[in-house]
Amino acid sequence: MSIRQEAAMDQPTLERLERTPMSRADFDALPEGLRGEYVDGVAIVSPPARGGHNAVGLELAVTLRAALPGAFITYERGVTLPTGTLRIPDLAVQRVRDDEHWSPEVPVLVVEILSASTREEDLFRKASDYRRAGIAQYWVVDRVARTLTALVNAGEHWDIALALTEKRPTGSIAVADLGEVEPGPLSPAGLTRRSRSPAPARG
Numbered sequence: 001m002s003i004r005q006e007a008a009m010d011q012p013t014l015e016r017l018e019r020t021p022m023s024r025a026d027f028d029a030l031p032e033g034l035r036g037e038y039v040d041g042v043a044i045v046s047p048p049a050r051g052g053h054n055a056v057g058l059e060l061a062v063t064l065r066a067a068l069p070g071a072f073i074t075y076e077r078g079v080t081l082p083t084g085t086l087r088i089p090d091l092a093v094q095r096v097r098d099d100e101h102w103s104p105e106v107p108v109l110v111v112e113i114l115s116a117s118t119r120e121e122d123l124f125r126k127a128s129d130y131r132r133a134g135i136a137q138y139w140v141v142d143r144v145a146r147t148l149t150a151l152v153n154a155g156e157h158w159d160i161a162l163a164l165t166e167k168r169p170t171g172s173i174a175v176a177d178l179g180e181v182e183p184g185p186l187s188p189a190g191l192t193r194r195s196r197s198p199a200p201a202r203g
Contacts, residue, residue: 111140114142146166
């Protein structure tokens with residue numbers, strides 16, 4: 001069954017990523033309520049975020065807005081990467097404000113908050129897409145491991161610039177020339193049980 005058919009029949013909420021090959025025209029015609037990205041001719045639809053995920057995202061949005069008053073902070077807004085790929089980072093920091101449905105502005109920083117359904121996509125495929133797009137920083141929040149890893153773009157790979165953990169819950173990082181951010185510690189409201197998890201891909 002296609003994404004369009006599921007939406008039309010009001011099927012139960014997706015619990016995993018759904019990948020469906022389609023043209024860009026068909027993707028643009030999908031219902032607005034679907035959270036879909038478009039990569040290499042494939043629509044990738046993810047389930048709605050859970051409460052803890054949103055709590056962390058909103059907390060970070062407030063932190064970024066306070067620390068970077070000259071920047072434009074977006075939450076779950078679509079971005080058109082130079083390759084033509086359409087991605088929806090959980091958070092993004094842009095230098096320039098625009099009102100396009102899919103922003104043409106390459107962000108300075110993107111943030112992804114891992115979830116069970118998007119973990120592999122965020123750690124590997126999105127990491128590669130963001131690096132190749134020239135995005136300067138990529139922050140990955142793991143609510144299970146209770147970590148925030150700030151990666152900086154080194155051209156052919158990502159370097160770790162800051163790693164916040166339960167043992168090191170605070171730290172700061174400069175976001176280009178926009179300002180210094182102290183992203184931790186994360187509020188317990190958005191965290192979940194401790195578990196070991198893979199490190200973000202640096203490729």
